[in-house]
Amino acid sequence: MWITSSLETIKTPTVIALGNFDGVHRGHQRVIEPVAVAARVGLPVLAGAVHGVSSETGSFGTDAAPIPTVVTFYPHPQEFFTGQRRLLLTPISEKAQYLQTLGIEQLVLLPFDWALANLTPQEFVEQILVERLQARWISVGQDFRFGRKRAGTIADLQRIAAQYGIPVEVASLHLHQGERISSSAIRQALSQGDLNRANQLLGRPYTLVGEVITGKQLGRTIGFPTANLQLPDDKFLPCCGVYSVWVKSAELGQQPGVMNIGYRPTVDGQQISVEVHLLDWSGDLYGQTLTVSLEQFLRPEQKFTSLDDLKAQIQRDAEQARLGLAAQQV
Structure with missing residues (x-):
């Protein structure tokens, strides 16, 4: 190109x-x-x-x-x-x-x-x-x-x-179910957490492409290590929350994952972050460029009273993501 x-x-x-x-x-x-x-x-x-x-x-x-x-x-x-x-x-x-x-x-x-x-x-x-x-x-x-x-x-x-x-x-x-397909309609759907509608209008899953950078590594302390993505400054982010995703890179191939977009209120986060936990893989991802395809919006971001409550919810998120992604492959 x-x-x-x-x-x-x-x-x-x-x-x-x-x-x-x-x-x-x-x-x-x-x-x-x-x-x-x-x-x-x-x-x-x-x-x-x-x-x-x-x-x-x-x-x-x-x-x-x-x-x-x-x-x-x-x-x-x-x-x-x-x-x-x-x-x-x-x-x-x-x-x-x-x-x-x-x-x-x-x-x-x-x-x-x-x-x-x-x-x-x-x-x-x-x-x-x-x-x-x-x-x-x-x-x-x-x-x-x-x-x-x-x-x-x-x-x-x-x-x-x-x-x-x-x-x-x-x-x-071009219309989809009577609705004009437009960038504005896709932005609106992403902002509302209506990922199914956004992906249908796009004709493919919405993706985030970024380099894995060093984060605060808090996920490791509760058994869910995450890859922190650095995205282009002008990339449009969907609404804050938890998503089931497919993660691809030259080194990984394709792996299932769960992603959080938000401010991490449970640990008093001040800046928005994009963090991905791979369900069936562990290792060093630093410096790799990941392509994350958003498949399902699982829930909005929320604040938990303790790290144990957060850990239990992430476990539920991971299982829900695993089931949903597995169903796609049947």
Whole structure:
């Protein structure tokens, strides 16, 4: 995966999916997946010749093979305009991993500043999509807006791109049980502990990816050693509580576990922490990067009157997690 935030180092020509794509959820995948297909097998047969494309063969003519590319904005436009930090479902490294599994080879992070924000829709297409990206084909979602004050509509994009012979594919909104799939809906579900809904909208379990760092090692004193995860600063955390999880790493393979997100009120914790206890494994995990897939929300975080009460509850949590995860494998 080639990742660049410089307009000077973009690999061209491109076929592109254009949007923010935080979460790379099922709706986003409808926009992204056709890009990899178009790059691999050529465009669908089009009515009439277009720039660089044969309408008879659906190929890209004599041009170099286009790079399947996702084009997004960094920082998020909402963060830029409000000045408030925006936590992400998929920070850049995590987003890149998911995009790669979809066949995307390049991630372009357009630096969102006042210069970019003030481009008119016409200027954005001409200067960014045509000149810099040398786009041959564009895929967007039905609700995509662009240009100064979000003035550009899908119809504007299709009209302006057509002036340069660039087809624009529009993916319809994706619904799940009548609900529109969106990053906002996933955030809301995670904040409410509705992990089942969040995972259904994502099309996969929500994951946390972080390095194991040294903690206070209090878990060892009650027989439940935990791995403390250091996550990216801009990672969105679900609500505090206890979760059943699958834990993966190159060294571990996949192991069942139980995870706590919270402030550890029983031991007067002051900062939020993410701690994972592996159910069927023991050893040194320091320095390893773990991918933790959240499978079930077990209970909210609570304060216990003693460490013995905490230990007894963790034992119950571990058994509940073990049963739930085992049922998945049947």
